[in-house]
Amino acid sequence: MPITKPHVVILASPGLGLLIPILELGRRLAQLNLQVTVFAAATDSSDRISQQIDSQDTDLVEVVVLPPVEISGLVPPNAILPAKILAIMHESLPLLRSAFSAMTTCPKALIVDVFGIDALAIANEFEMLKYVFVASNARLFSISVYAAEVDREVLEEHVNQQQPLKIPGCSPLRFEDTLEPLKDPNGPAFHGFVGLAMAAATSDGVLINTWEDLEPTTLRALRDSKLLGGTFKAPIYPIGPVSRPTGSSISENRILKWLDDQPTESVIYVSFGSGGTLSAKQTIELAWGLELSQQRFIWVIRPPSESDASGLFFSSGKKSSSFQDYLPEGFLTRTQKVGLVVPMWAPQSEILEHSSVGGFLSHCGWNSVVESITNEVAIIGWPLYAEQKMNATMLTEEMGVAVKSKELACQSIVGREEIERMVRKVLVDKESHGLKKKVKELKFSGEKALSNGGSSYDSLSKVAGRVSGRNE
Structure with a gap:
């Protein structure tokens, strides 16, 4: 034609x-x-x-x-x-x-x-x-x-x-x-x-x-x-x-069903983009930080990589059946009532749109930043590669919609207590009100x-x- x-x-x-x-x-x-x-x-x-x-x-x-x-x-x-x-x-x-x-x-x-x-x-x-x-x-x-x-x-x-x-x-x-x-x-x-x-x-x-x-x-x-x-x-x-845009084809997704049962703005969504990875030690610290925060979470988890934070960029995205091997012993059992661990991939735009999500621990790739702002979700900046460090600084210091850890500056391990602090700051502490107010303003302007x-x-x-x- x-x-x-x-x-x-x-x-x-x-x-x-x-x-x-x-x-x-x-x-x-x-x-x-x-x-x-x-x-x-x-x-x-x-x-x-x-x-x-x-x-x-x-x-x-x-x-x-x-x-x-x-x-x-x-x-x-x-x-x-x-x-x-x-x-x-x-x-x-x-x-x-x-x-x-x-x-x-x-x-x-x-x-x-x-x-x-x-x-x-x-x-x-x-x-x-x-x-x-x-x-x-x-x-x-x-x-x-x-x-x-x-x-x-x-x-x-x-x-x-x-x-x-x-x-x-x-x-x-x-x-x-x-x-x-x-x-x-x-x-x-x-x-x-x-x-x-x-x-x-x-x-x-x-x-x-x-x-x-x-x-x-x-x-x-x-x-x-x-x-x-x-x-x-x-x-x-x-x-x-x-x-x-969000789609209707995955409305029956088990993650979204789990979110339906959670209180408004009570869940932190944790994802490092389509290819981002953490080291084995950092993965363990992140798990402990989420557990110590006592907050609800969805964590998109990937096999650790010690040398390349973008190591899964070209991967097929197939799910790993052994993610339990790189989590602290008993973590899944202890957090089963408040957390959901998802191997490799999750429907991010639909998750961020859900009313139960109140924060996003993100690598600060620009797609994720835009999706977070347009869905009125404050951010914990955890940059890994490319321009993500610059983005995280913009979000925290210029736009006022994010928090980030100083421990990331030298590619050091971010400790569990710091992770706990950031999660609580975005979800439940007094500072969360200012973050949510600013991200709402940016959503409206978009x-x-x-x-x-x-x-x-x-x-x-x-x-x-x-x-x-x-x-x-």
Whole structure:
């Protein structure tokens, strides 16, 4: 059947953290009268991608999972996670080019995430509009823009002397929150990071999963010709909050049934994203901390990893039958009336939406942050990798919707007493009232941004208008 609407293709990098917001972005564009196809790059362990797509409403969006590619000879086994994802995306480019060549009518626009910027060259080949989608926040993107233009001496001072990185118009980036690519200005990870900003500057616009009221200062700096906007000329489109909507297909899930029996805002939800892991010793301390808090909990647990906090990012997500082996003896028996331990995966958006959930112990990946805010749930920040330390600082010090432990600063073990303290602070102590008040305000501002005539609604409408040939 010939395509009659303007056609937009979105290229998604591996990992549910990018696929989930991209699917939602695709649905919103489809609701603005565009034909949308999502091409999802895959690894050898791609069954989680298929499961996620199956759970989504694909009536509006066509989803194509690209064949897995092999990167074992391209990056060393100990390469950091971004390097592995970039290698997968590079090897997937011929597949995308072939898909475009086979289409009867060429798409009007290509949208890529931050790992797919090399695909913008393909958009040029086919004379398409090209956009970059930042599934994280404006703060992360502003650092990329600044790093692309700043003197190397400034970066070296930040790394070697551990001085804050002063970004024009934005809050300084403290060394303890710095990003891995910045630690080696001569390394491939750094070149990939600044390459994002340089490629995005040549695009027709940057879509960011944030909204005007959430990051007003950073967005202003990106647009101000006297600040970051002096060198970065592409339009900035805040279109958030972009998060996965809850679905009715899992309404009978046993976790949700358990939540139905718990008091309002009495449960702490514990999860470290789609691939985050803890060490064996930290897993034990977390278990003891939850038990000592005497609060209700749902804990999504994974096998410990001693060397890689993102060790399960590319895993299949299959449940482990032996999780009891890395919990304190008798823990499950002692907590069976107040806690629920779930191997590997849980329906996060549905859990956070439930009225019984009052807090979220999170790795502070941006998807989880957005889902927590939009469901009015305060956060315990437990960052593991990528930009999560920076996110945790934003949430605690700038937005006031989270608490975090100082013990995480040097990757030390967070003790059970500290975990107990944080859980109680979010759920039952006096401080919980201020956290809940602030997160409620941010939830309301996000809803307002997405409403018809709101700032994020108007931003995405402008993109759709340009793709459709309308002057907006």
